[in-house]
Amino acid sequence: MNELIKIVEAEYQDVRAKMPDFKPGDTVNVHVMIREGNKQRIQQFKGIVIQRKNPNTNGETFTVRKVSNGIGVERIFPILSPNIEKVELLRQGKVRRARLFYMRAVKVKLPGLRKKNSSGGAVKEIRWIKILPNKILSTCPALCRVRPVQRLTSRLQKGC
Structure with missing residues (x-):
């Protein structure tokens, strides 16, 4: 049983190695695979990372927020999702909190x-x-x- 767990964790380590090291407050561009019927396309979601949940686990997620036409849009992405093509780190932000929920007051x-x-x-x-x-x-x-x-x-x- 331990060997199976090690094999699965080693597989996920490769995915984690491809991710840039980003923190809350950083501006990222997430490339997400969207499937519509038989078609596939890549959609970019550019915004500020508000939080990272459950770090260093297989259930780790991060929340990205952007303001589009005056309306705030938040999206939660699992780190190990096969739908995420890549995550680009555009700009590093300096914040003093791990959860930036105050960004919702736009x-x-x-x-x-x-x-x-x-x-x-x-x-x-x-x-x-x-x-x-x-x-x-x-x-x-x-x-x-x-x-x-x-x-x-x-x-x-x-x-x-």
């Missing part, structure tokens, strides 16, 4: 407002609004009065 970049500077040229001003999760909004009555982003962005564009 900052959204609004369309820039243009103002004229003293020399007459237009300067683009970028405004950031922090979107808070619904749980926080429902527990804090002061934050419940915050308007939805659509109304807030239209007011900012009008100059209020």
